[in-house]
Amino acid sequence: MSEPNPSTRTPAAVAAAETPGLTGLLSLAVAVVVIAALYFAREVLLPITVAVILSFMLAPLVARFQRWHVPHVAAVLLAVLIAIGIVGGIAGVIGTQVAGIAADIPQYQVTIKRKVSAIQSMTTGRLRGLTQRFDAQTGGRTPTQPDAEAAAPAAGDAPKAQLVQVEPPPTSAMEIARTVLEPVLSPLATLFIILIVTIFVLMQREDLRDRMIRLFGSTDLQRTTVALDDAGHRLGRYYLSQLAINAAFGVVATVGLYLIGVPSAALWGVTSAVLRFVPYIGPVIAAILPAALAAAVDPGWTPVLEVVGLYLVVETVTGQFIEPLVFGHLTGLSPAAVVIAAIFWTWLWGPVGLLLSTPLTLCLVVLGRHVKRLEFFDVMLGDRPALTPVENFYQRMLADDPDEAQAQAETLLKDRSLTGYYDEVALKGLQLAANDALRGALPVDKVHTINASVKALIADLAFHEDRDPHPKDKEAARAEATIAERAVPIPGAPKNDAPEGLALAPNWRGDTPVLCIAGKGPLDEAASAMLAQLLGKHGLGARVEAYGAASRQAVGQLDVSGVAMVCISYLEISGSPSGLHYLVRRLRARLPEAKILVGLWPADGQDVEDDRIRNVVGADVYASNLKDAIDACVKAAHEDAGTTPREKADDTGKGGAGKHQAPAQPQGEGAKVSA
DSSP states (O other): OOOOOTTOOOOOOOOOOOOOOHHHHHHHHHHHHHHHHHHHTHHHHHHHHHHHHHHHHHHHHHHHHHHTTOOHHHHHHHHHHHHHHHHHHHHHHHHHHHHHHHTTHHHHHHHHHHHHHHHHIIIIIHHHHHHHHHHHHTTOOOOOHHHHHHHSOOGGGSOOOOOOOOOOOOOOHHHHHHHHHHHHHHHHHHHHHHHHHHHHHHHTHHHHHHHHHHHHOTTOHHHHHHHHHHHHHHHHHHHHHHHHHHHHHHHHHHHHHHHHTOSSHHHHHHHHHHHTTSTTHHHHHHHHHHHHHHHHHOSSSHHHHHHHHHHHHHHHHIIIIIHHHHHTTSSOBOHHHHHHHHHHHHHHHHHHHHHHHHHHHHHHHHHHHHOGGGHHHHHHHBSSOSSOHHHHHHHHHHTTOHHHHHHHHHHHTTSSOHHHHIIIIIHHHHHHHHHHHHTTOSOHHHHHHHHHHHHHHHHHTTTSOOSOOOHHHHHHHHHHSOHHHHTSOOOOOOOBOOOOGGGSOGGGOSSOOEEEEEOSSTTHHHHHHHHHHHHHHTTOOEEEEOGGGGSTTTGGGOOOTTOOEEEEEESOOOSOTHHHHHHHHHHHHHOTTSEEEEEEOOSSOOGGGOHHHHHHHOOSEEESSHHHHHHHHHHHHHHHHTOOOOBOOOOTTSTTTTOOOOOSSTTTSSOEEOO
16 A cells, blocks of 8 residues: 655544533533522622722722822722712702702693693594494494483482591501611612722722732733733723713703703703613613603694604714714624623613623623633624634635725734734635635635635735834734634744845846746635735835746746746645646746745645655745745845845834834835736
8 A cells, every 4th residue: 555645735624513521511500500699699799790890980080099199098089089979969960950840740741631632532532433433334323321321220229338437557656767768778778888899999909909810810910910901991991981972962962952942951961971871771761751851841742853853863873973983892892792791681680780781791701802711702792703813814705805804904913014914814714725625615716706805905915014013012902812813823024124226136136036936726826926025025026927827838938037036835735746846847947047935835834844845846945934935035135145134123112113104015015916
C-alpha cells in the first residue's frame, strides 16, 4: 500500500454534535437553582440590587469630588445628599403641580362626563336606535313603559322592607395608626435599606472590588479587574447619557404641552422624564396622563390629538435617532436582548425588574465578554458577532456583503496592523472557502462572488496604514473585544521598508518591481491582491497577474519589464506539488535574474516547512504568512541595493499616533491589480 502524499491536505472532518452530558445537566440545574433563588429571595435582593446600581451611578460623582481633594467619606455623603436633593426636588415639583390640579377637579369631571355622554350617544345610543328600528321592521314588539309598569307587582302586594343598621365596634387608636402607617412604613423601610446599602457600597467600593476579585478571579487579576471596571464604566456612562436624554425629553415635552395649553405642563414634563427610565411602557404612560388631562380641560378633541402627536414625534426622534447616535455600542446589548431581558426580569421581579432589566443584562454581557464559562451571555445577549472573526469573515463573503466585512475589519484593526488582519482573519477565511471549493461544496458562481467581495474589501482597506496601533488604543480595543476576538493572535506589523528612490538597485526602480502571480486555486488571486497591497505600503510597487498569465501558452507574452522579484501565492496544494514546480520553472526561464518567492498559506504552516515540497518546487524563498513574505521582499531589495534594512521610526507614541492615515495611492502605494 502506497504512503499518503504528505503535501496533500484534506479539510478537517466536522466533529459530530455532542450529546448533553453530565456537565450540561449540572449547568442546567445550577441555572434553575439560581433563577429560583432570585425569585424567592426577591424581597431581599431587590433593595440590594437597586443600591448597587445607584452606587454605580453615583461613583463618577464621588470620583469627581475626590479629584477636587474632598475626603472620601465627605465625597460619598455629599454625592448621596445631592441625589436625595434631586429626588426631593422632583417630588416637590410633582406635589406642587398636583395640588394645583386638584382645585380644578370638579370642573374637569363635568367636562369628562359630557364627553362620555357624547361618546355614548354616538355609539350605544345609535346602536339602540338601530335595534328598535330593526324590531319595528321585522314585526317585533318592544315593551313600552306602561307595559313594564303593568307587569310589575302592585306596591301594596309586597311587604315593606325593614331597614337594619349594623353599628361597627369602636376603632381603637392603635388600629387607626396601623391602618394609616402600615402602607407607608414598608416603602420607607425599603428606601432606608437602599440608602444605607448605597452608602456602604460607595464607602467600601475598592474593598468590595478586591473581595470579588479574590472570590471569582484571583487566578487572572488583569481580566477580572478589567471586567469590573468595564461594567462600572458602561453602567455609569449609560445612566449619565440616559439622564441627559430624558431631561431633554422632559424639557421638550414641557414646552410643547405649555404651548398646547395643558395645565401644569412642568408636572407632565418631569413625569415624562422619569417614566422614560422604564423601558417600553414608560413613554406610553407618560403620554396617556397629559392626554387625559387635555381631554378634561377642553370640550373639543383637538388638544388631545395635539398631545398624542407631540409625544409620538418626540419619542420617535429620541428613540430612533438620538439614542442610537448617543449610545451606539455603549451598552453592548442587541435589540432583541433588551426585549427578552425586559420580559424576563419583569416576570421575576415585577415592575422594579422592568426598571432594572437593562443594567442587569448589561452586567451579564460584560461578564460574558471576560469570563470564558459565561461567554454564552455575550453570545445570546450581546451585539457583537456570535461567530469567530474568521467564520464571520467567510460568512460575510458567502453572503456577498463586503460592507459588513469592512465593519468587522475596522473593529479588528483597532488593535492590530493590516498585515495582522490579513494573516489571521482574511487568509484563514479564504482557506475555509478554498477547502469548501476543493470538496465541491461551493458552486463556481459562488466562488466568483467571494473573489469579487474580497477584492472589494481589499480596495476599501487601501487607506489603512500597515502599522501597529498605539498601545493605549490597542488596550482600549482589547477591553471592548469579545472572547472570540481576543483569541485571534496579533502578530506585529513588518518593521522594515524598502529603500527609497535612488537608494534602490536599478532593477528595483520600476513602478512594479514585484510581480504577484496567483496560484491555480480559485481564490489564490485574492490572496495575491492582499500581498500586492501590503508590499505597496512598504515601498515596493506590485501588480497581480492571474494564473493563466503564466501558463505554458501565455508565459511568453507575460509583461516582465521592471520585475525584480516574483511572488506566487497558494492557498491550497491539492495533490502533487509538481504543478507548482513547473510554474516556477517557467517563470525562472522567463525571468532568469529575478528572485522567486513561493507563499504557501496553510492554516498550520506545515507545507512550507516540508523539505520534500521545497526540493520539488525549487524556489528561492518560502513564506507561510504575508508578514514573512513582505520581510523577504524588503530584505531582497536591500540586499540588491547593498543597504541594511532600517526599521521604521516608531511614532505611535507621538501626536496623532494610532490613527490610520491615507496613503497617496488608493491601491497601496503602487500596488496594481490586473486580470
